[in-house]
Amino acid sequence: MTAGAERGAPTGRRAGVTISQVAAAAGVSRATVSRVMNGRSTVAADLADRVRATASALGYEPNPHARSLALGRTTTVGLVVPDLANPMFQAVLRGLSEAAAAQGHRVMVAESNEDPAEEEVLAAEVARRCDGLVLASSRLPDERLVALAPGLGPLVLVNRELPRLTVPSLTVDYGAGVRDVAEHLLALGHTRLAYLAGPGSSAAHQARSAALRSLARERAGVDLVELPCGSTFVNGHASARAVLDSGATGVVAFNDLVAFGALSGLHELGVAVPDRVSIAGFDDIPFARYTTPPLTTASVPQHELGSLAWQRLWSLLGDRPPQHNVVFRPRLVVRRSTGPAPR
Amino acid sequence: MTAGAERGAPTGRRAGVTISQVAAAAGVSRATVSRVMNGRSTVAADLADRVRATASALGYEPNPHARSLALGRTTTVGLVVPDLANPMFQAVLRGLSEAAAAQGHRVMVAESNEDPAEEEVLAAEVARRCDGLVLASSRLPDERLVALAPGLGPLVLVNRELPRLTVPSLTVDYGAGVRDVAEHLLALGHTRLAYLAGPGSSAAHQARSAALRSLARERAGVDLVELPCGSTFVNGHASARAVLDSGATGVVAFNDLVAFGALSGLHELGVAVPDRVSIAGFDDIPFARYTTPPLTTASVPQHELGSLAWQRLWSLLGDRPPQHNVVFRPRLVVRRSTGPAPR
DNA sequence: TAACGGTGAGAAACCGGTTACCGTGACCTG
DNA sequence: CAGGTCACGGTAACCGGTTTCTCACCGTTA
Numbered sequence: 001m002t003a004g005a006e007r008g009a010p011t012g013r014r015a016g017v018t019i020s021q022v023a024a025a026a027g028v029s030r031a032t033v034s035r036v037m038n039g040r041s042t043v044a045a046d047l048a049d050r051v052r053a054t055a056s057a058l059g060y061e062p063n064p065h066a067r068s069l070a071l072g073r074t075t076t077v078g079l080v081v082p083d084l085a086n087p088m089f090q091a092v093l094r095g096l097s098e099a100a101a102a103q104g105h106r107v108m109v110a111e112s113n114e115d116p117a118e119e120e121v122l123a124a125e126v127a128r129r130c131d132g133l134v135l136a137s138s139r140l141p142d143e144r145l146v147a148l149a150p151g152l153g154p155l156v157l158v159n160r161e162l163p164r165l166t167v168p169s170l171t172v173d174y175g176a177g178v179r180d181v182a183e184h185l186l187a188l189g190h191t192r193l194a195y196l197a198g199p200g201s202s203a204a205h206q207a208r209s210a211a212l213r214s215l216a217r218e219r220a221g222v223d224l225v226e227l228p229c230g231s232t233f234v235n236g237h238a239s240a241r242a243v244l245d246s247g248a249t250g251v252v253a254f255n256d257l258v259a260f261g262a263l264s265g266l267h268e269l270g271v272a273v274p275d276r277v278s279i280a281g282f283d284d285i286p287f288a289r290y291t292t293p294p295l296t297t298a299s300v301p302q303h304e305l306g307s308l309a310w311q312r313l314w315s316l317l318g319d320r321p322p323q324h325n326v327v328f329r330p331r332l333v334v335r336r337s338t339g340p341a342p343r
Numbered sequence: 344m345t346a347g348a349e350r351g352a353p354t355g356r357r358a359g360v361t362i363s364q365v366a367a368a369a370g371v372s373r374a375t376v377s378r379v380m381n382g383r384s385t386v387a388a389d390l391a392d393r394v395r396a397t398a399s400a401l402g403y404e405p406n407p408h409a410r411s412l413a414l415g416r417t418t419t420v421g422l423v424v425p426d427l428a429n430p431m432f433q434a435v436l437r438g439l440s441e442a443a444a445a446q447g448h449r450v451m452v453a454e455s456n457e458d459p460a461e462e463e464v465l466a467a468e469v470a471r472r473c474d475g476l477v478l479a480s481s482r483l484p485d486e487r488l489v490a491l492a493p494g495l496g497p498l499v500l501v502n503r504e505l506p507r508l509t510v511p512s513l514t515v516d517y518g519a520g521v522r523d524v525a526e527h528l529l530a531l532g533h534t535r536l537a538y539l540a541g542p543g544s545s546a547a548h549q550a551r552s553a554a555l556r557s558l559a560r561e562r563a564g565v566d567l568v569e570l571p572c573g574s575t576f577v578n579g580h581a582s583a584r585a586v587l588d589s590g591a592t593g594v595v596a597f598n599d600l601v602a603f604g605a606l607s608g609l610h611e612l613g614v615a616v617p618d619r620v621s622i623a624g625f626d627d628i629p630f631a632r633y634t635t636p637p638l639t640t641a642s643v644p645q646h647e648l649g650s651l652a653w654q655r656l657w658s659l660l661g662d663r664p665p666q667h668n669v670v671f672r673p674r675l676v677v678r679r680s681t682g683p684a685p686r
Numbered sequence: 687t688a689a690c691g692g693t694g695a696g697a698a699a700c701c702g703g704t705t706a707c708c709g710t711g712a713c714c715t716g
Numbered sequence: 717c718a719g720g721t722c723a724c725g726g727t728a729a730c731c732g733g734t735t736t737c738t739c740a741c742c743g744t745t746a
Binding site: 101 | 428430433449453468472606630636
């Protein structure tokens with residue numbers, strides 16, 4: 001009596017009803033079923049109804065792979081990031097996924113583990129499977145990226161731009177941002193600053209490093225030391241000793257994660273923050289405000305980078321006029337991990 | 344003179360070299376190219392070499408969609424989670440993605456926004472595009488899940504089990520975990536506890552709620568009040584007032600995020616933690632140790648849930664013998680957000 | 687009434703792979 | 717030297733859709 005009792009056609013394996021079965025059941029050709037399902041062309045109303053009825057009776061859902069093959073279009077976009085453990089990229093992923101989902105697209109993620117070689121093959125592979133690709137904080141050298149980009153299809157860069165190519169990009173003015181952070185420390189009386197450097201292949205790192213060096217050059221009496229570090233909590237933690245040895249009283253960390261690590265490492269060494277050393281991060285990840293002490297940092301609109309990336313990609317996919325690139329200006333957020341230089 | 348100068352064949356659109364082009368160029372049939380590319384059957388060594396040479400000269404890469412269609416197999420697995428903003432699910436994603444990548448698989452993520460209806464269609468859709476599906480903390484009622492599961496193909500459940508079905512599942516003994524947390528508070532002298540409840544549809548919430556109620560029933564002189572809350576930082580923050588009004592001195596939050604929110608909300612109300620109110624979370628997300636004060640919580644092996652999920656899925660995909668389900672026992676991690684009850 | 691335009695739907699080609707099936711020629715054996 | 721075996725590789729069918737092409741049939745119009 002109940003509708004579900006007979007379970008429809010023999011579901012066999014991971015079967016799935018095919019368009020041919022629907023066509024046969026409805027007594028029409030596969031072409032007609034296809035037309036009805038896609039609202040294409042004109043099909044007589046009664047026929048269309050019959051097709052729709054049998055389709056839903058059989059529980060027909062078009063096979064997405066067959067569709068991709070025929071149409072040359074999946075409804076999937078790819079995202080390649082250096083490190084999924086970084087809240088910055090998690091936020092970009094969320095922004096992208098949310099925005100894409102609103103337009104019926106899925107996202108496929110891949111993590112390159114900060115390895116340019118891996119990134120290169122991942123990007124190529126993911127691009128082939130998707131309609132478009134978002135490359136976040138690419139660690140690829142300019143020339144590799146330039147060589148690769150044309151083969152990747154619709155591409156949007158986040159946190160990176162490519163002067164020689166016209167690929168939409170969403171960037172952050174890291175130079176200005178890190179300068180704000182450094183100026184903040186200088187204003188507090190710090191004269192010896194340490195920069196906990198990010199991965200050498202990171203464009204964000206390069207921009208920050210250059211900006212800091214130029215600032216140090218401009219200002220008399222400012223000492224800057226760059227300590228090789230990395231981009232993770234563990235990297236920051238491992239740098240605590242070096243920070244102490246450097247004699248710096250103000251620390252500019254590559255990102256918030258590194259800053260947290262340094263905070264924690266210094267804490268273990270019995271160094272008071274900000275009384276003896278001030279630490280600032282970068283990105284303003286959600287937890288920056290809940291550390292002890294809360295972290296001074298430069299805020300970056302991470303979620304928005306993801307959602308805007310989707311918009312750019314969407315324009316690209318529809319051959320709509322390209323949207324403008326945007327450069328976000330980080331906003332200095334002063335919390336309690338920075339204070340007056342000890343004297 | 345340089346190899347890259349002529350750019351190979353006219354790259355036309357998002358072209359891509361097809362197997363036919365390779366076959367033509369090498370003077371063999373498509374079947375032979377396919378055989379060579381897949382190391383199938385026996386192809387004479389010299390022929391195979393010729394095919395490989397032309398393939399790489401042309402930059403041939405098999406079209407993944409055509410392959411999926413022919414083979415009925417993508418190399419992609421899906422992950423559906425209620426909320427990508429939750430570090431718990433981010434960790435599961437990483438664990439899964441990492442493990443899957445090691446075996447050449449990609450992961451496609453989808454976020455249901457805690458909405459069972461959305462989850463249902465997402466799961467079905469993602470499952471069709473992937474070889475297998477991981478459903479984390481499903482918010483679906485048992486009967487819906489039971490009805491849905493067989494149609495989803497290879498499926499692994501994280502944070503949920505389905506007694507009536509034999510689907511591999513990785514769970515956490517939330518009852519025991521939350522009991523540990525509550526006992527910890529009781530041992531500190533708290534007699535009135537508040538539970539900041541998770542989403543009603545969450546199995547994790549139901550388990551915790553039941554365990555707490557049964558504990559309260561067993562112990563004389565223990566008051567338990569359950570406050571509707573949710574699963575996010577904002578939810579927790581919004582509950583601060585209610586916590587205060589409840590008169591509870593010990594708070595068991597649904598998860599760490601909620602605990603952070605409550606921590607922050609209470610701070611704004613001028614309530615000292617743990618002096619006036621003790622707060623405990625659940626999950627032990629990475630940042631739990633860096634809040635002010637550091638959060639007492641029950642640790643859950645989040646990353647491992649993801650990587651084990653991959654192992655289960657991998658077994659399923661290869662028709663290998665199913666692996667055993669595992670139930671993780673949370674470990675109480677006492678930090679400084681809990682302390683003796685005020686008197 | 688014959689020529690004509692338009693509409694609806696089927697036949698067949700196509701997307702780009704994989705693979706069952708079969709034919710050819712080399713080599714072995716009696 | 718005829719007949720059988722086997723290795724190799726081409727032909728064609730198939731995966732499940734979409735779309736072009738074509739044709740039959742309808743109602744108009746001259």
